[in-house]
Amino acid sequence: MTTTTNASFVLERRYSASPQRVYAAWSDPQAKRAWFVEGEGWDIQSFDIDFREGGTETSVYGFRRGEEVFGEKTVFSNETVFNEIVENERIVFTYSMARNGRRFSVSLATLEIKPADKGSRLIFTEHGAFFEGGDNVTMREQGWQELLGKLDTFLAKSA
Amino acid sequence: MTKRTTTHATFVIERAYEHAPAKVFAAYADLEKKSKWFGGPPEWEAEHTMDFQVGGREISRGGPPGGTVHKMDGTYWDIVENERIVFCYDLLLDATRISVSLGTTEIKPNGAGSTLIYTEQGVYLDGYDDAGQREDGTQQLLTQLGAFLST
Numbered sequence A: 001m002t003t004t005t006n007a008s009f010v011l012e013r014r015y016s017a018s019p020q021r022v023y024a025a026w027s028d029p030q031a032k033r034a035w036f037v038e039g040e041g042w043d044i045q046s047f048d049i050d051f052r053e054g055g056t057e058t059s060v061y062g063f064r065r066g067e068e069v070f071g072e073k074t075v076f077s078n079e080t081v082f083n084e085i086v087e088n089e090r091i092v093f094t095y096s097m098a099r100n101g102r103r104f105s106v107s108l109a110t111l112e113i114k115p116a117d118k119g120s121r122l123i124f125t126e127h128g129a130f131f132e133g134g135d136n137v138t139m140r141e142q143g144w145q146e147l148l149g150k151l152d153t154f155l156a157k158s159a
Numbered sequence B: 001m002t003k004r005t006t007t008h009a010t011f012v013i014e015r016a017y018e019h020a021p022a023k024v025f026a027a028y029a030d031l032e033k034k035s036k037w038f039g040g041p042p043e044w045e046a047e048h049t050m051d052f053q054v055g056g057r058e059i060s061r062g063g064p065p066g067g068t069v070h071k072m073d074g075t076y077w078d079i080v081e082n083e084r085i086v087f088c089y090d091l092l093l094d095a096t097r098i099s100v101s102l103g104t105t106e107i108k109p110n111g112a113g114s115t116l117i118y119t120e121q122g123v124y125l126d127g128y129d130d131a132g133q134r135e136d137g138t139q140q141l142l143t144q145l146g147a148f149l150s151t
Helices: A019-027 A029-037 A066-070 A137-157 B021-029 B031-037 B133-149
Strands: A004-015 A042-049 A056-063 A074-086 A090-099 A102-116 A119-131 B006-017 B045-050 B057-063 B070-080 B084-093 B096-110 B113-125
Touching (some): A019 A029, A019 A119, A074 B084, A074 B096, A090 B096, A102 B070, B006 B133, B021 B113, B113 B133
Antiparallel strands (some): A004 A119, A102 A119, B045 B057
16 A cells, blocks of 8 residues: 655755856766765765756665665665756756665755855755655755755865 | 746645546546546647656647647656556646646545545746646546546
């Protein structure tokens, strides 16, 4: 029997980088991989991105603590489709998360980048359908908080 | 230059149908059945294609003769037979994308019939003021579904 929870959250962050640089971190494959995919505890199996309206991004990664947390070898995959792209301003995309081939959420995300004093303001809004056996919205929000923090580190390092 | 703004909105509609979940689901899964209830007024010129599987695309295009073309262009992201459909679609008026929306349809057994719960979470783009039209339009479609199921 399926269960579904639909929920949304909004995150806002400031970066001392121009909107162009913040946007490039999302649109450039090497940059995106560096802050979004690479991380401690993950073995990246594949990362492919075709950044254009209607294009897709797929990442597959092994979770090193899989046995500990889920009792089995665990591979996550993220499949993303870019719905709308406005250069330096907005990206609307839809993405699903799956664990060991089983999809556990589908989300519609909107990223807005606005110029701000000394840099940019980023507004990230997610609307998600969270399925039985997977993340809940609080975990997803925390996950994105961490990712937006990693983006901050990446932008500061490559300034 | 277009002023870039977004508005976000979610609505939930619940309906009871005196038909089993499998019959309700079939009205979504089969294009011939779906075309009988899903769409605009009969006087609209319309076309409708559907590939009902995860990753499959559905396009519904129509409008009054000589008037604005309404195009729904979407992809299926999750299908659980007789239980759940998750679909993400763009709505376009002529060439302008006005929204991107995530639609979740859940069908639950309710005695001999079903309860259908439809949740739509959407982003409306660049000043397009929905003013409840999407929700009203969806209510209308679900009424049309009920009428079709009873034929």
